[in-house]
Amino acid sequence: xxxxxxxxxxxxxxxxxxxxxxxxxxxxxxxxxxxxxxxxxxxxxxxxxxxxxxxxxxxxxxxxxxxxxxxxxxxxxxxxxxxxxxxxxxxxxxxxxxxxxxxxxxxxxxxxxxxxxxxxxxxxxxxxxxxxxxxxxxxxxxxxxxxxxxxxxxxxxxxxxxxxxxxxxxxxxxxxxxxxxxxxxxxxxxxxxxxxxxxxxxxxxxxxxxxxxxxxxxxxxxxxxxxxxxxxxxxxxxxxxxxxxxxxxxxxxxxxxxxxxxxxxxxxxxxxxxxxxxxxxxxxxxxxxxxxxx
Numbered sequence: 611x612x613x614x615x616x617x618x619x620x621x622x623x624x625x626x627x628x629x630x631x632x633x634x635x636x637x638x639x640x641x642x643x644x645x646x647x648x649x650x651x652x653x654x655x656x657x658x659x660x661x662x663x664x665x666x667x668x669x670x671x672x673x674x675x676x677x678x679x680x681x682x683x684x685x686x687x688x689x690x691x692x693x694x695x696x697x698x699x700x701x702x703x704x705x706x707x708x709x710x711x712x713x714x715x716x717x718x719x720x721x722x723x724x725x726x727x728x729x730x731x732x733x734x735x736x737x738x739x740x741x742x743x744x745x746x747x748x749x750x751x752x753x754x755x756x757x758x759x760x761x762x763x764x765x766x767x768x769x770x771x772x773x774x775x776x777x778x779x780x781x782x783x784x785x786x787x788x789x790x791x792x793x794x795x796x797x798x799x800x801x802x803x804x805x806x807x808x809x810x811x812x813x814x815x816x817x818x819x820x821x822x823x824x825x826x827x828x829x830x831x832x833x834x835x836x837x838x839x840x841x842x843x844x845x846x847x848x849x850x851x852x853x854x855x856x857x858x859x860x861x862x863x864x865x866x867x868x869x870x871x872x873x874x875x876x877x878x879x880x881x882x883x884x885x886x887x888x889x890x891x892x893x894x895x896x897x898x899x900x901x902x903x904x
Contacts, residue, residue, distance in 0.1 A: 769794065769825045772862040772882065773812050775889035776823060779882065783894055784819060784858060791815040802847040811862075813849075820852040822859050823882075829863040829870045837861055838877050866892060 773794050780786035793813045800806035812823035822845060824837045837859070846853050861874050862882040874881040875893045882891050 769811055771864070771884075772823065772825045772889060775882070776812055776814055776821065776860075779860070779889070779891060780814065780816070780819070780821060780858075783880075783891055786816045786819055789814050789816050798848045800844070800847050801850055808848060810848075812860075815852060815855070818855055820849065820855040820857050822857065823862055824860070825862045827863070829861075829866045831870065831873065834861065834870060834873055834877070834879075837879065841879070860891075862889070 776792075777789070780789070791813070792815075794811070796810045796813045797807055798810060798813075800808070810822065811825040812821070814821040814823070822841070824833070824840075826833050841857070841859050845857070858880070859878075860880045860882050864884050866874075866881050866883040871881045871892055875896045878897055880891050880897065881893045882889055884890075
């Protein structure tokens, strides 16, 4: 009985194995068929792809060739135009260089001419300035001479006005009726230093008085200083013979400012100027008050 079981089992295994082999053969057969189909489809697809690529490549090659041809044409035109432009630029540069050389040459000539003109102008200016300087010096000399003449004339005019009034002033303020000596523009040699000679505008001498008049066209502090120095230091070196007489100093001018009058009063010098109608002493009372108070 066990042998039968074994045989049945063997028979069953053989059947199963046969079925498996049969099934496997079918599967392999289908796989081969599927593989063949896949290969065929793949080859067909590759052929279509290659055909399409060939068509695309041809079209691309044609477009590329066209583009290259256009680029070559444009490049030739560009090169031609560039060469033409370079040629024109070179010609323009040459023309510009010629023009610049000409302009520089003209500028050099103009510069030399300007330099020469400048030198000529400088010489002319120096000459003109020299002549103007000489003319100015001559004008100054002439003006100084004329001013001096005018000043002298004004001085003599004032002296001519002052001198006739001395007698009246002497009588009115100092009680002098008659002069023993009356001199106008009197030149006197210094008795101490004979080399010195001074002109005195008016010298009037009476028995007891000695009038010294200094006349100026313009009243100035410096003139007062000089008159004060003369009275304090030198008057008796010119007139030693009148040392014992009353000295009456008078400073005369057509107009005497207040500050000059005050200075004269301080120095005990009578200030004589033009009054309402005639020449008059301006500070007689002030001097006599100060003398009396002293």
